Amino acid sequence: MVTSPLDQPIAILGSGAAGLITAYTLINDGFSNVTILTKDKSPGGVWADERVYPGLTINNVYGEFRFSALPMPPPQIPATGRLSGQDMCSYMRIFADTFLKGNIRYAVEVKKIYRPGSDEDKIGWLFDVENLESGELEILHFSRVVLCTGGCHVPLIPSNLSAHPKEVNGHVFHSSKFRSQLDLLQSNGQDVKSLGQVVIIGGGKSAQDIASYLASREVQVTVVFERADAVLASPIPLPSFIRRSRFLSILAGHEHLDTRFERFLHTTRVGARLTHFVWNTITQISASIRRKSPLRNAHSLFWDIRTNDEGILRSENFHDLVNKERIELVSPARAKALGEDGRSVVLEDGRNLEADTLILATGYTSSWDIFDEKMSKELGLDRLASSSAVEDSRRHWDYTTLTNPPDIRANGSQTGQEWISPIYRGIVPAKNILNHDFAINGAVFTTNNGYSLEVISHWISSYFLRDPHLQLPKTVEEALESSKRNAAWIRKRHPSALSWVNPSYSSNLAFWTWPQAMDDLLRDMGLRTARSGGNWFTWPFKVIKIDEISTLGEERRRRWQI
Secondary structure (H helix, E strand, C coil), rough: CCCCCHCCCCEEEEHHHHHHHHHHHHHHCCCCCCCCCCCCCCCCHHHHHCCCCCCCECCCCCCCECCCCCCCCCCCCCCHHHEEEEHHHHHHHHHHHHHHHCCCCCCEEEEEECCCCCCHHHHCECCCCCCCCCEEEEEEEEEEEEEEECCCEEECHHHHHHCCCCCCCEEEHHHHHHHHHHHHHCCCCHHHHHHHCCEEEEEECHHHHHHHHHCCCCCCCCHHHHCCEEEEEEEECCHHHHHCCCHHHHHHHCCCCCCCHHHHHHCCHHHHHHHHHHHHHHHHHHHCCCCCHHHHHHCCCCCCEEEHHHHCCCCCCCCHHHHHCCCCECCCCCCCEEECCCCCEEEECCCCCCCCCEECCCCCECCCCCCHHHHHHCCCCCCCCCCHHHHHCCCCCHHHHCCCCCCCCCCCCCCCCCCCCEEEEECEHHHHHHHHCEEECCCCCCCCCCHHHHHHHHHHHEEEEEEEECCCCCCEEEEEEEEHHHHHHHHHHHHCCHCCCCCCCCCCCCEEEHHHHHHHHHHCCCCCCHHHHHHHHHHCCCCHHHHHHCCHHHHHHHHHHH
16 A cells, blocks of 8 residues: 555654754644654753753844744843743743644654665665663654754763773763753752862853853853854844844855845955955954953954854853953863863863863764764765865855955864765755655754744755755756855855864854855745845845744645646
């Protein structure tokens, strides 16, 4: 008996934002057998209840991380103007309870994903899973898979800090375990002061949030990092027509320039000067720190993707606490090893820092290790060495805004081998493009996750439905060439990024340029682009609202019936 494609089982790996909106869209499009698998006990992914902690705030402006089907309540602490981790946790839980009851299996760990054995039966996917509550092992079968495990799932622990020849007397843990450590202290009747002298390795958003939380509770904190993230902040809220419009995305420059205004900004000398003047002005406005602070040695807002969006400058945030000397900074510096005494960390310059507690805010690594090497290569998830400059010369962008890239070695960026993930549009492995049974949501790195994840979920649904209106490469080779061109653009636009960025979200870096990237996907689906409207003069400043994509499903279905 032939089963309707809409009745065939679909697995979604991960119950974070990407997994939730993908399941919602597929179900609304008529897929009746959709299951989210997660080893967590609650929905939300990085915003799940077991991961959020006091002081955690979203690295984005209010209103930019929600889905069109469910309004986002105002922040629980309105004075900050920021959504907290608890705000996000509550939103994800409400979304799951409202739309996805019965579609999520919690406390299930996927050990391995592979194709059925015989050539005749190589249809669909088999999952080896373990029920984390009962210990029971299962083999599950699915016809299609959407990988939504994200880039903040598997902690990256530097090998030089992961072990010690002697017993470590102090606490050593990754920043992702901060919430569980707080819960452990509370269960033992202790407070955070019992952590003693705390050293945090890393200068990103997690390091800053944790340092602020501890310092505000009179804990001695030292933060060690090589170079600070760029920061987007202002004394007063930036107007929505600047911060929540296409303004910054147009100034950032996309892989293709669709309008005369964009071409003026990025391909003329006058336009380039204007563009960099605006970015430099924003950088200066955002500099809420002391002139001699190591935080001044930050990555570029224009060239890099390591940026923290602080919104309005406020009291008791990380930068304010640094200014008040309640957080000590050691930078530029790199941790070399744990000290022989078990209560210190040794820096590469020979210094020793006392550390009763060492917190590794060292980022995350790929969450795609559920595929073995053979399966990863067959599917097309294996990373490839980037092409040479000679090959890149065939993919040329004559942008005057990109003629003077920063000196990678001088600014402290990593300069190792650059790798690419040959994922078409950041959604489908190029090698598997013709099979219509595997997709990824969450591998496109943007500054507006709610909007981007929702558009991508519709693209995936159209792909699974084999929508004739969806424009796709006709061959694997064509999809691979498109992926290589995208990698060449990333190397041009964000030098060295492919040498360090997490592969789980390096398939496409549309950091500031997410509006153009989402328009590309809408164009693929044959849908209207530039939905925020405006005339020839006002369109760059029209606020982009999530509600403008609330009818994508209806629009796609109408096209299907034509």
